Amino acid sequence: xxxxxxxxxxxxxxxxxxxxxxxxxxxxxxxxxxxxxxxxxxxxxxxxxxxxxxxxxxxxxxxxxxxxxxxxxxxxxxxxxxxxxxxxxxxxxxxxxxxxxxxxxxxxxxxxxxxxxxxxxxxxxxxxxxxxxxxxxxxxxxxxxxxxxxxxxxxxxxxxxxxxxxxxxxxxxxxxxxxxxxxxxxxxxxxxxxxxxxxxxxxxxxxxxxxxxxxxxxxxxxxxxxxxxxxxxxxxxxxxxxxxxxxxxxxxxxxxxxxxxxxxxxxxxxxxxxxxxxxxxxxxxxxxxxxxxxxxxxxxxxxxxxxxxxxxxxxxxxxxxxxxxxxxxxxxxxxxxxxxxxxxxxxxxxxxxxxxxxxxxxxxxxxxxxxxxxxxxxxxxxxxxxxxxxxxxxxxxxxx
Amino acid sequence: xxxxxxxxxxxxxxxxxxxxxxxxxxxxxxxxxxxxxxxxxxxxxxxxxxxxxxxxxxxxxxxxxxxxxxxxxxxxxxxxxxxxxxxxxxxxxxxxxxxxxxxxxxxxxxxxxxxxxxxxxxxxxxxxxxxxxxxxxxxxxxxxxxxxxxxxxxxxxxxxxxxxxxxxxxxxxxxxxxxxxxxxxxxxxxxxxxxxxxxxxxxxxxxxxxxxxxxxxxxxxxxxxxxxxxxxxxxxxxxxxxxxxxxxxxxxxxxxxxxxxxxxxxxxxxxxxxxxxxxxxxxxxxxxxxxxxxxxxxxxxxxxxxxxxxxxxxxxxxxxxxxxxxxxxxxxxxxxxxxxxxxxxxxxxxxxxxxxxxxxxxxxxxxxxxxxxxxxxxxxxxxxxxxxxx
Numbered sequence: 001x002x003x004x005x006x007x008x009x010x011x012x013x014x015x016x017x018x019x020x021x022x023x024x025x026x027x028x029x030x031x032x033x034x035x036x037x038x039x040x041x042x043x044x045x046x047x048x049x050x051x052x053x054x055x056x057x058x059x060x061x062x063x064x065x066x067x068x069x070x071x072x073x074x075x076x077x078x079x080x081x082x083x084x085x086x087x088x089x090x091x092x093x094x095x096x097x098x099x100x101x102x103x104x105x106x107x108x109x110x111x112x113x114x115x116x117x118x119x120x121x122x123x124x125x126x127x128x129x130x131x132x133x134x135x136x137x138x139x140x141x142x143x144x145x146x147x148x149x150x151x152x153x154x155x156x157x158x159x160x161x162x163x164x165x166x167x168x169x170x171x172x173x174x175x176x177x178x179x180x181x182x183x184x185x186x187x188x189x190x191x192x193x194x195x196x197x198x199x200x201x202x203x204x205x206x207x208x209x210x211x212x213x214x215x216x217x218x219x220x221x222x223x224x225x226x227x228x229x230x231x232x233x234x235x236x237x238x239x240x241x242x243x244x245x246x247x248x249x250x251x252x253x254x255x256x257x258x259x260x261x262x263x264x265x266x267x268x269x270x271x272x273x274x275x276x277x278x279x280x281x282x283x284x285x286x287x288x289x290x291x292x293x294x295x296x297x298x299x300x301x302x303x304x305x306x307x308x309x310x311x312x313x314x315x316x317x318x319x320x321x322x323x324x325x326x327x328x329x330x331x332x333x334x335x336x337x338x339x340x341x342x343x344x345x346x347x348x349x350x351x352x353x354x355x356x357x358x359x360x361x362x363x364x365x366x367x368x369x370x371x372x373x374x375x376x377x378x379x380x381x382x383x384x385x386x387x388x389x390x391x392x393x394x395x396x397x398x399x400x
Numbered sequence: 401x402x403x404x405x406x407x408x409x410x411x412x413x414x415x416x417x418x419x420x421x422x423x424x425x426x427x428x429x430x431x432x433x434x435x436x437x438x439x440x441x442x443x444x445x446x447x448x449x450x451x452x453x454x455x456x457x458x459x460x461x462x463x464x465x466x467x468x469x470x471x472x473x474x475x476x477x478x479x480x481x482x483x484x485x486x487x488x489x490x491x492x493x494x495x496x497x498x499x500x501x502x503x504x505x506x507x508x509x510x511x512x513x514x515x516x517x518x519x520x521x522x523x524x525x526x527x528x529x530x531x532x533x534x535x536x537x538x539x540x541x542x543x544x545x546x547x548x549x550x551x552x553x554x555x556x557x558x559x560x561x562x563x564x565x566x567x568x569x570x571x572x573x574x575x576x577x578x579x580x581x582x583x584x585x586x587x588x589x590x591x592x593x594x595x596x597x598x599x600x601x602x603x604x605x606x607x608x609x610x611x612x613x614x615x616x617x618x619x620x621x622x623x624x625x626x627x628x629x630x631x632x633x634x635x636x637x638x639x640x641x642x643x644x645x646x647x648x649x650x651x652x653x654x655x656x657x658x659x660x661x662x663x664x665x666x667x668x669x670x671x672x673x674x675x676x677x678x679x680x681x682x683x684x685x686x687x688x689x690x691x692x693x694x695x696x697x698x699x700x701x702x703x704x705x706x707x708x709x710x711x712x713x714x715x716x717x718x719x720x721x722x723x724x725x726x727x728x729x730x731x732x733x734x735x736x737x738x739x740x741x742x743x744x745x746x747x748x749x750x751x752x753x754x755x756x757x758x759x760x761x762x763x764x765x766x767x768x769x770x771x772x773x774x775x776x777x778x779x780x781x782x783x784x785x786x787x788x789x790x
Contacts, residue, residue: 062788076706107666115662 021197025171026150028181030190031164035061038165041188042067045167048184052170056160075137082132083125090124091117150198159192168196280374282359295352299378301385309383312376316368325387336364341384342391354381405631405773413765419758426751437748439498440738443588445752446491447730448612450584451605452760453484454540455613458577460547461570464563470641472784473634474621475775479548480767481616485540487763492533495588499526505594517594524591532587536580543573554777563779581606589730592737596675600660605733607653612726614649618642619719620764622712630774632785640789643709646722647700653729654696679732683742691732695725727753 032038035057042055046069055068098104099112109116138144151157151168160166167190169181178195185193237243252258252266261268270276284295299305314323322328325341340346346354358377361367368377389397427445430438456478463471463478499506505524511517517524546569550562582602590601598604622639624630664672679688699722708714735743775781 080704107668109666115658115665118658118662 020200022200022203024198024203025178026196026198027168027170028178028185029151029154029156029166029168029194029196030185031156031159031166031192032190033164035165037189038167039064039067041167041190044188045169045184049175050169050173052173052176054168056166056168058160058162058164074141075133078136078140079129079133082136083129085132086124086126086128087121089128090121093124094120148199148201150196150202154194154196155192156194156196278373282369284356285360295350295355297351297355297378297381299375299382301382305379305382306386308376309379309381312372313380313383316372317380324391325384338365342388347388347392351381351385354384406629408629408765408768412761416758416761416765419754420762421758423751423753423755423758426747427755430748430751434748435498436501437738439501440734441749441752442494442498443502444730444734444749445756446488446495447588447734448727448756449484449491449759450488451609451612451726451730452616453482453488454577454581454584455609456617457482457485457540457544457547457573458610459613459617461543461573461577464566464570465574467567467780469780469783470787472778472780473630473632473774474617475551475778476771476773477620477624478613478617479551480764480771481613481760482544483763483767484760485537485544487759489537489541492537496530499529503591503594505591520594524594529587532583536584539576539580543569543576551775551778552771555772555775556777558777558779560779578606581609589733592734593675595671598660598664598672598675600656600663604653604656604660607649607656608726608729610649611646611653611722614642614645615719615722615726616760618646619716619723622716622719624773626712632774634785634787639712639715640706640709643703643715643718646719647703647709650696650699650703650722678736678740681741684736687732687743691728694728699725727756
């Protein structure tokens with residue numbers, strides 16, 4: 001078995017470059033034997049003014065980048081821009097999540113608090129700096145991926161990746177002339193000086209990124225990954241914590257017992273003299289509606305409030321009262337029909353009366369205090385007022 | 401290997417004398433005018449010298465411990481500066497006499513009326529405080545003598561075994577350094593506000609000492625190398641290492657400083673927040689915001705590009721900047737205890753600042769005139785001189 005694998009790699013390594021090379025020259029290559037020669041040669045080639053050349057060594061040689069005249073590469077600035085971008089994107093993300101989209105009070109801090117955002121900002125900066133460095137260097141500067149570089153599978157490449165040092169001067173250099181380059185290599189002590197020609201496919205193919213095979217492979221891999229993930233998460237790991245879609249949580253559900261309290265009841269009554277957040281005690285509870293004549297609507301009749309009121313009204317009120325308050329709701333045959341909201345009694349009511357009925361209930365109508373929040377009840381009052389006005393519109397109510 | 405090291409210019413000694421004299425006169429006047437206030441200035445100067453002296457000793461140990469080559473040609477700079485730890489034993493004496501001014505846990509009536517201070521009394525009491533101080537300074541002096549004795553002996557014998565021995569001492573000192581510097585921070589600076597506590601305060605000061613020590617080593621080494629005082633000239637890559645370490649320690653300081661702040665901010669417990677609140681009241685808020693810019697944002701942006709870490713003038717400028725930034729940081733830690741409502745800059749504190757630099761210059765000048773400025777017998781020196789980054 002091992003023999004077979006070894007043989008496979010031996011054959012793979014010794015296979016000839018079977019693709020036909022065109023007549024168009026890509027570069028001239030030369031091999032050198034020692035690191036000192038390659039340092040000297042790199043310096044000389046750079047001094048001659050060649051820009052499109054590269055040096056290959058089988059191991060890192062110190063000071064080679066200086067000898068080649070590579071100064072201050074663009075990777076630094078690219079990484080910096082990536083870092084700044086990551087910094088601001090992370091801040092934007094935190095602001096969006098914790099202030100704009102899903103504001104939640106945490107520890108009494110402001111929704112968007114800079115100290116809490118700094119760790120994420122740091123991570124975001126580091127992440128995008130890293131990505132910008134890799135992408136900037138490999139894609140922007142080295143122009144990868146390039147899967148069929150003409151240098152691949154040449155004798156030159158085999159040597160510089162094992163036992164020799166080499167220089168390539170590209171034909172796209174503006175000083176390039178085949179004879180001059182060959183003379184230069186000769187004078188520097190290079191040997192095995194060879195021309196490398198483009199493959200025919202290099203000249204015809206645009207770029208491997210848009211190759212249909214490449215794209216189909218990508219799609220296949222993506223589809224396979226999605227399928228495997230879907231079945232793993234939804235079937236294989238369905239019962240395994242923490243992949244159980246948060247069905248099992250370490251919290252007390254309503255009506256469930258708890259060993260924490262002496263009376264074993266999970267649900268607790270509020271502490272004496274306190275009010276839960278978002279709840280306002282209703283002081284007219286159970287009193288006749290005459291007591292609430294002076295209760296005023298605390299909300300402005302703005303577009304948002306009216307839309308909210310309409311939304312809540314259509315959910316909670318319209319089943320009996322109907323969408324327009326005429327008492328012709330969808331529950332008509334199963335439940336006593338309520339009177340219209342447009343009769344004189346309701347028209348003459350104060351806002352507080354309507355609110356009181358919503359909160360306290362009236363006749364067969366139950367209290368909606370536990371279903372609809374205080375602000376939403378007041379929004380419904382606004383909406384009911386709007387309905388009444390629309391059914392009894394006067395001339396001046398019409399838009400001009 | 402022979403090194404034709406030049407003598408330091410006479411101006412170093414001259415300026416050291418002038419700064420020391422001016423600083424001493426101003427400090428003496430400050431004591432005469434308001435001795436309570438002057439004690440805080442004195443503590444500020446003392447902590448700055450602890451940062452430079454003990455931090456330099458830690459850098460020497462660090463070089464032995466990790467086997468660094470690049471810094472070997474410059475190790476004597478840190479060795480010379482670490483001679484300050486011997487002076488610390490003398491300079492600490494006024495602190496003992498000023499303890500009543502500095503630390504209100506020394507007031508018996510205050511402690512008797514305060515159950516929290518009563519509970520801390522087994523640790524915060526005068527005899528134990530003096531004993532701890534003595535032990536800390538003794539440890540620093542012992543290791544200073546151990547390192548420098550072997551290092552100087554090696555100049556003559558060129559025995560590599562001495563390096564191996566110093567590596568062993570370094571391993572011990574690495575642990576003792578972290579312990580002693582934490583105790584120093586807690587005893588001398590955190591106990592100024594004995595009700596306050598922060599488990600990160602020791603690391604915070606530790607990070608600050610390393611910033612100060614690597615910066616002053618960078619400033620002197622680059623300056624001497626550019627002037628040709630070493631008898632050899634190394635290329636710009638060494639400056640890159642200094643710049644990188646300055647940058648790294650500075651970011652580490654920021655990381656620790658921010659972590660301390662964020663934990664206090666998140667927990668929001670009164671016994672922790674009052675220390676921060678004190679630094680956000682009155683004009684202190686501007687001083688605190690200034691600390692963020694002076695100690696982090698500006699050095700971070702300037703030292704970030706590779707080109708600025710290889711520019712000798714910029715490395716020296718930023719080194720001096722960070723030394724000042726550390727003094728600024730210590731002022732921010734110590735002074736709000738005295739100036740509750742806002743900071744006051746005046747000659748009372750400036751004298752101690754000048755005196756600190758005078759002492760550093762004099763110590764360095766004295767050591768450089770007495771001992772070799774290059775560790776000529778160190779087996780790592782040759783590799784250090786031919787060090788390459790890439």
